[in-house]
Amino acid sequence: MLLSKDRVPQVPLMEMNEIHFEEIDLLNELYDTIKSQKPMEQIEKLFNEFLEDVRYHLEFENNAMKESGFFAYPMHRQEHEMRLQELDQLKEQFEKTKNPEIISTYLEQKFVPWLIIHVPTxxxxxxxxxxxxx
Ligand SMILES: [Fe+2]
Ligand SMILES: [Fe+2]
Incomplete structure (x- = not known):
């Protein structure tokens, strides 16, 4: 396990917490699958599920902010877009190299440190x- 749920504080909207917790489960599953050197198909399947889930997570928030006219929508959305660009690059790199370690390193060094700051702020x-x- 890379990220325990108690490192990601709850926010005052249940739907967002559910999305975050589901994402943490997927992230840990993907990470453990890589670290225990499971078959490549399994890693690829989980990686794709994770990418889809992140997209869903960030789009859910973007849409909710847009519909409600939230004042910091552009700023928050921009942060999401930066992550999505990184993930596109990661996917490209992974498809080229087929090296799962680049995924686990990204999760350790970029995604998790970002998430544990982004959620409480x-x-x-x-x-x-x-x-x-x-
Ligand atoms: Fe967000
Ligand atoms: Fe979020």
Whole structure:
């Protein structure tokens, strides 16, 4: 396991917490599958599921912010877009090299450090606003 759920604080909107926790489960499953050197097909399948899940997570927040007219929407959305660009690059690199270690290294060094700062800051402010709006 790379990330325990207690390192990602809950925000005041249940739907967002559910999305975060599901993502953490997928992230850990992917990470453990890589670290225990499971077959490549299994890694590829989980990696694709993880990518889809992140896209769903960030689009859910973007849409909610847009619909509610949240003041920090452009800033928050930009952070999401940076991650999606990184993930596109990672996918490309992985398809070229077929080296799963680049995925686990990315998760350790970029994605997790980002998530544990992003959730209690931008997501938390967003959730507070959305909880009042909805
Ligand atoms: Fe989030
Ligand atoms: Fe977010």
């Amino acid at each position: 931008m997501d938390n402010v967003t959730a507070q606003y959305l909880a009042d709006y909805l």
